[in-house]
Amino acid sequence: MSAPVQLSSIPTIAELYKDGQLRPASPKPTDASLPSPSSLCNSRVSLIRASITTLATTSIVNAANNSLLGGGGVDGAIHSAAGSSLYEECKTLNGCETGSAKITTAHALPSKYIIHAVGPIYYRARSESPDRPAELLGSCYRTSLDLAAEKGGSVAFSCLSTGIYGYPKAEAAQVALTEVRRWLEEEEEAQRGDGGRLERVIFCLFDANDIEAYQEWVPKIFPPTDDDLPPKEQATEATATTDQAPAASTDTTTTESSAEKLKPDAEDIDKDWEPVEKPSETASEKTTDISEEGEQVEAPDLGGSDGEKIEKPETKDVLDEAAATGKVLPQSSLEKDW
Template sequence: MSAPLLLSNIPTVSDLYKDGQLQPAPTDSADASLPTPSSALNSKVSLIRASITTLATTSIVNAANNSLLGGGGVDGAIHSAAGYSLYEECKTLDGCDTGSAKITSGYALPCNYIIHAVGPVYHRAGRVSADYPAELLRSCYKTSLDLAAEKGGSIAFSCLSTGIYGYPSGEAAEVAGKEVRRWLEEDEKREGGGRLERVVFCCFEMKDVRAYTEWLPKIFPPTAKELPAGKPATEAGPGTGQSSEAVSEDTTTNQPSLKKPKAESEAVDEGWEPIEKPSETISDKTTDISEEGEKVEAPDLAGSDGEKVEKPEPRDVLEEAAVSGKVLPANTLGKDW
């Protein structure tokens, strides 16, 4: 496993604005008016592209299934890196309801705790009502933040439900960002508030990075002091069609670095520095990990950001496996985060 990535080396939203690597939302956006800029909030929120198994935060949030016994994607990577003791503890938890979360020790991971949050299967929850997927996802973030606050320190979120559970990355980033801001604001008002030092949004797939790069400036807009000299707040940013810089990790120094994507005619992912991956390796052709710890090949992705996944089996078969934790043959496994 690569060296742990310390919290002090993870840039905050405030840092990204000051470096000119996160652009303010355009003022002519059709969205509702932006919330009041707050340097205090912007200094408590981070965005990074990395494997969450490398983050030395107090807690990390796993995109788990209802069984809590491991699966593919980030869930499998976390179970593999943490070791078999995590599986043994999870067996004692009697699963977890969708929209909720449970906490365990971090075992061999650099974090102290793992919070296992079960996000919704998007179109299945949508059959209940149009708002139900967001309600369940919002509950995942709130419950995770409440559990993390009991331990204090910092928390890092993986991108919940945006893989085989089918939650669109943009909609998920909006729900996550708004719930985190609401929770932080409420926590500051309570007696003994300020329980969390930092909330980190940790992305692995490019589609999720792009979603957070678009939504964070709309939810955590910059103050005037956070903008680089000569860059007014009205400068066009994500969502305008112009290129914006994005977040990656410099694996030679294990320090966060930022890299501009190439022109639109070139592949976006080629403009990123490769990140060092944990010992279980998550390669360009993703290796999923079953409950038994055996590695099985996932289907090829149409681009390394995983935006298009071939699903040789019907959606309901994959959903059933994702929710129940059942391990499917190699040719039917997709990412479950």
């Protein structure tokens, strides 16, 4: 089993901006409804690419189903790593409603608690009303944050409802980030600047498409402050705000499109990431997907249940070892074929 990933090794959004692993939104958003830069929020929110079962945070949030008795994907990975005693404790909770969450101890996991959040099945919720999926998903994040705050310390979220429940990843990222930002600001106001009850909120990502969605929405919901930017970008930002009619910039770091920024340079291919050997793939295997544990599973139909069981292969895929290392969001990872 891999060594637990400690909170001290998980970078904040502010640190990721300074290291160049996150870039400001380009072009700069003009939507007045988007929040302003906040050093407080950026220092309390983190991103990491890892298996959530390896994080030594106070709490982790599981993408559970209504039964809370385990299933496929991240839910199955958490139950498997925590041990059978988690199943026994979950049996005493009598399930959970969609849009809500319940908490248990973490058993064999390196975290202390597991918050089991039941997100919506996207197309089923959308059949009720267009806004219903976001209402239920937002409720999951708020309820989970309230439960985590009772325990204090740190909480790490898996991506809720984006797997077999079919919630579009970019839309889910927007809801998750917006709810966390709103909750942090409300908590800070209630605490009157005393630092709040949660030291850190972590978004734990695994799938490359989840990473792309968060790299799109983090700069919009948690834009960088001037202090978060590397010195070169600070100077560029200052020039852009003082010039009435700035000339076209020749600095490719500030003029390239958002899509181009996600493409790695050759020198970045091995930066902050351990290369892994891609498993061989036959024609019959091209319809499979990769689970949280790095297992190959049948690609499910949208609108199914997150609680559907999957059978484990005899041996784990090499991706399990790569995901468990806790490497942080290198841009080059977006070019990998996961």
